[in-house]
Amino acid sequence: MNEIRCGHCQRLLARAVFSKIEIKCPRCGTFNIQSAVSAMPERPLSVESMINGKPNARSGF
Numbered sequence: 001m002n003e004i005r006c007g008h009c010q011r012l013l014a015r016a017v018f019s020k021i022e023i024k025c026p027r028c029g030t031f032n033i034q035s036a037v038s039a040m041p042e043r044p045l046s047v048e049s050m051i052n053g054k055p056n057a058r059s060g061f
């Protein structure tokens, strides 16, 4: 679990497990972007996993 804090006012924005997060501080309006690159080793995407992926993953949002 990582704490996401505003880079400007240090307000605690969230606690989360993430690979990349973009969040706007509601207090000062600073747009914070953080990438968790050190926590876990990256899993390389294989061709097989892409074929077996669900085709409807993009629906919604």
Ligand SMILES: [Zn+2]
Binding pocket: 006, 007, 008, 009, 010, 011, 025, 026, 027, 028, 029, 030
């Ligand atoms: Zn802030």
